[in-house]
Amino acid sequence: MIELYGWSDALQLAFEPHARAGYVPARVIVQQREADLVVTDVGTLSARLSGRLRHEAREAGHPAAGDWVAVSAKAGEGTATIHAVLPRRTAFVRRAADSVQTLQVIAANIDVVFVVTSMNADLNPRRLERFLAAAWQSGARPVVVLTKADLCEEPERQAAEIATLAVGCPVVVVSARQGQGLRGLMDHIRPGETCVLIGSSGVGKSTLVNALVGEERMATQDIRAADARGRHTTSHRQLILLPGGGLLLDTPGIREVGLIDADEGLGTVFDDIEQLARNCRFRDCGHTTEPGCAVRDALNAGLLEADRWAHFQKLSRELAALDLAKDRAAQVVERRRQAGLQRAYRSTKRDLRDPDS
Incomplete structure (x- = not known):
């Protein structure tokens, strides 16, 4: 059955360590909050995460629709436990x-x-x-x-x-x-x-x-x-x-797509602007008042739409702001971690000075 859902020789090779552990391959066909539906060679089963995978999912995220997973199946009960997620191609x-x-x-x-x-x-x-x-x-x-x-x-x-x-x-x-x-x-x-x-x-x-x-x-x-x-x-x-x-x-309707590390995707969509920018006289051209700016020349000649240029700038700023916010969030997490280590260190020193406390 799983061949119908895209199972391949490459997936079989990637699955070998899980097969040795006694698991069987499955693909998530319905993603839900409590229990996913997965398709296996023994039928479609209701699957929940193992305790270890549930803990790991707090950082790595839960299996998504389309994921290939390793499960222990209870076909008679119509249930399964997901133990691992295979690496995603895309x-x-x-x-x-x-x-x-x-x-x-x-x-x-x-x-x-x-x-x-x-x-x-x-x-x-x-x-x-x-x-x-x-x-x-x-x-x-x-x-x-x-x-x-x-x-x-x-x-x-x-x-x-x-x-x-x-x-x-x-x-x-x-x-x-x-x-x-x-x-x-x-x-x-x-x-x-x-x-x-x-x-x-x-x-x-x-x-x-x-x-x-x-x-x-x-x-x-x-x-x-x-x-x-x-x-x-x-x-x-x-x-x-x-x-x-x-x-x-x-998938459900998506009103706005957040650009996540989409530098490559943005460059592909706006390849014409990327090509123009490479022809500017200065490598660090800001495309405002610099002489020899190929972008400004294209705008003035009507070869580049002003709306398209403005949207490229907007999405570029959005990505830059997201990178900055991620850096700030990472700094906050690191400060909290360091503060926790300092508290643990001070608590340990107190215990060593006063073993009866």
Whole structure:
């Protein structure tokens, strides 16, 4: 069964130490708070973390949907215990809502990232650039999916405009309700490969899942006329087998993607600006008033859109601020650790001076 979920010879080799310990391989297909669902060769089981792994997860994070894990299975009871997580090939991460330093993995071992945005009033090139930067950073292949083509008067023109922003990414135009573009979308998923859909709430991810799976798998809600948005309707992450042999990892709607160490992803999305900056006269050019600035020349000549340049600057500042916040948080943790060591040292000295206390 696990071959259907992407099990390979490379995974078998990585799993050998766990096999010698008596564990069996499994893949997390539904990520939930209390107990995950994992698929194994003895069936789909409800799995909880072992005590040791639960302790380690406080620092490393819990297994995510798409993870390959080592479990001890009780097929008769329909349960399993997760003892280890295999190394991830790729991962899509975001910053945890309550932490600067903590990364939250929302998709593991993915091959294709479908960056989904709708072609109605919600189409926002700047938001798309943010999602693309995070998608490239994941290590998977990004594909831009423009949904709700039936609500757009000029879908070909809009797709061409988006293609200029998503250099190096295929752009697929679909209308799930009309069945348009779905075959072309499936061509990007090979048998055994795992894809993930990311995008803002209401861009049609759940409707697209229903169309790809061929059944009403996910609940959907109508678009609010006031702002052309829907409400996200998926409450947990789950891995779904597709008719063509691929797998789809459906995730809740993400309103904002936090850029986590996404320097490479940002550089890929804005490669045109990176190339311009390399042609500046000065290596440390600030792209303001310096002579020989290729970026300013491109802006003045209309070869670089001012909005695109401004968004690149904004995301660059966001990454820099995040790095600074992480450094400050690390300093606070280190000060607390040192203070704890000092308290322990003083307590030990008191005990040595007064052994009867």
